[in-house]
Structure formats: C-alpha cells, structure tokens
Amino acid sequence: MRSLSTKKEQVIFDQGYLLFVLLKRGKTERWDVRSVKHGNRLGIIKWHGAWFRYAFFPESDTLFDAECLKILRAFIAIRDEVRRGNPDVH
Secondary structure (H helix, E strand, O other), rough: OEEOOOOEEEEEEEEEEEEEEEEEOEEEEEEEEEEOOOOEEEEEEEEOOOEEEEEEEEOOOOOOHHHHHHHHHHHHHHHHHHHHHOOOOO
C-alpha cells in the first residue's frame, strides 16, 4: 500500500491495480476509484445510507477480476471501520 499526493488531489491508497482518490471529506467520504495503469475512472465509493455502509458504484462497461474485487472489498471494509470510529484502523 502506498500513499501518494499531488497538488489537486490526495491519493490515499494505491494497491497495484487500483488507485483510491479522496474526493470529499466530512461525516462520510467519497472516493474515486481509478486504474493505476490507465488513470481512467472505474467507479466511486460512497456512503450508501440504506445499507448503513460504504458501497462501490462502478462506471458502466467496467470489468473486475477477483483480485480487483478483493482490493475493493478490503478498502471498503477499512472505510466502514473508520466510519464506525474504530481507533485501530487508519
């Protein structure tokens, strides 16, 4: 896991294939999910109130293999723990 930053945006999580860019801070966060290789947007992770948790909303015509889904799942689990106030999660 790498943390990178630029002037316009802050990349918090870089896990090989996927890049997670923080778009909005606050009570709930919004994250852009991008391809590391091509830089294009693959979807967004945001709070889904009906489920009381973060969810991934993919762009149309995107495809994910098991490894990418595993990375997405891990990232969402971390964001859910942070939202719940778990002090052991960063």
